[in-house]
Amino acid sequence: MNVVTVDTPGGQYPITIAPGRLDSLAAAIPADATRVALVTNPTIDAIYGDRVRQALAASGKPVFDVMLPDGEQYKTWETLQLIFDAMLRQKCDRRAVIVALGGGVTGDIAGFAAASYMRGIRFVQVPTTLLAQVDSSVGGKTGINHPLGKNMIGAFYQPVAVEIDTDVLRSLPAREISAGLAEVVKYGLILDREFFDWCEQNAQALRALEPQAMGYAIRRSCELKAWVVSQDERESGLRAILNLGHTFGHAIEAGLGYGKWLHGEAVGCGLVQAAELSAEVEGLPRADVERVRQVVAALGCPVQAPDLGEQRWFDLMKVDKKAAAGEIRFVLTPEIGRAVTRTAPDDAVRAVLSRTVA
Numbered sequence: 001m002n003v004v005t006v007d008t009p010g011g012q013y014p015i016t017i018a019p020g021r022l023d024s025l026a027a028a029i030p031a032d033a034t035r036v037a038l039v040t041n042p043t044i045d046a047i048y049g050d051r052v053r054q055a056l057a058a059s060g061k062p063v064f065d066v067m068l069p070d071g072e073q074y075k076t077w078e079t080l081q082l083i084f085d086a087m088l089r090q091k092c093d094r095r096a097v098i099v100a101l102g103g104g105v106t107g108d109i110a111g112f113a114a115a116s117y118m119r120g121i122r123f124v125q126v127p128t129t130l131l132a133q134v135d136s137s138v139g140g141k142t143g144i145n146h147p148l149g150k151n152m153i154g155a156f157y158q159p160v161a162v163e164i165d166t167d168v169l170r171s172l173p174a175r176e177i178s179a180g181l182a183e184v185v186k187y188g189l190i191l192d193r194e195f196f197d198w199c200e201q202n203a204q205a206l207r208a209l210e211p212q213a214m215g216y217a218i219r220r221s222c223e224l225k226a227w228v229v230s231q232d233e234r235e236s237g238l239r240a241i242l243n244l245g246h247t248f249g250h251a252i253e254a255g256l257g258y259g260k261w262l263h264g265e266a267v268g269c270g271l272v273q274a275a276e277l278s279a280e281v282e283g284l285p286r287a288d289v290e291r292v293r294q295v296v297a298a299l300g301c302p303v304q305a306p307d308l309g310e311q312r313w314f315d316l317m318k319v320d321k322k323a324a325a326g327e328i329r330f331v332l333t334p335e336i337g338r339a340v341t342r343t344a345p346d347d348a349v350r351a352v353l354s355r356t357v358a
């Protein structure tokens, strides 16, 4: 069992990482909790619902379900309202606790519900996708989409605990694993050269969900993200480096239409493009660009970007929220293990597109 402590102005809490952790969830329920709202979706409920309900029953608290429709398209105000409806009907007071069992969509909505129900109640994250385990469940960003923009309505709100069961990854499709691994190797690229080397050496073990390798990858990712978030909870500076690969990646997602590529697949490809741009403007050695390309491919993500048309690439990257006053701000890596944020000349970006677009 591994425990990583997250320490932010918004709260201190443990991330516990262990196979079979689902069966010990009662330990994460605060002693003074009055009720437990288990927020999940039918896909996850069908596989893990009974086990989780049984584990939570051991807390001795009344547990009720809030079933949300499955999918990013339901990360909406209406879905959020389903949680409030159920909690009010169950007469939940301020000492009720929300348990978010699911991927990033479930965690983001349930976290925002916890941030706003009666001005804030406690919640426990039980992330079940690799992306949620290494990224979205750590750091306290919660929220929903608006028809005019993704993640536009939300709050910074930290959980009281994050409970990671590494066994649940076995029921995830291989594409979801690869997508999560792109975010894992991203942490090595921005902060930890040795971890990047380790990801290169263990790419196959990770894709095969080898327990020891996966446990370490999740722990190290959580440690690195927790460190960044502890320095900059509200993304006023340092936290921006977590967006390495995301300016290109978001353009791919939006350009192809959301859902065509998984977010992490687009980020994987974006990491290669950011490495190419880092070679252009920050002197990252070409050999290191090739290492990035190879590790992203080895983890099962695409390394060739789709042909969106040059102008459209630029337009899409300028809408990305990191574009300040028309200039595109990129996260770049002058060397593996270190990140900076910079604007880059359009010519350099064109050169990258010519080398990375299929």
Ligand code: NAD
Residues within 6 Å of the ligand: 041, 043, 044, 047, 070, 071, 072, 075, 102, 103, 104, 105, 106, 108, 128, 129, 130, 131, 132, 135, 136, 137, 138, 139, 140, 141, 142, 151, 168, 169, 170, 171, 172, 173, 176, 263
């Ligand atoms: P997701 O929550 O939609 O899950 C992907 C699919 O896998 C869903 O159909 C889900 O029901 C299913 N699933 C989940 N766990 C499973 C399991 N163990 N076995 C089988 N199926 C399972 O997607 P995601 O990739 O986890 O999260 C994406 C969301 O996370 C986006 O909305 C994004 O904005 C958000 N996000 C938030 C942050 C943050 O800091 N809060 C960071 C990154 C991403």
Ligand code: ZN
Residues within 6 Å of the ligand: 135, 183, 246, 263, 267
């Ligand atoms: Zn991401």
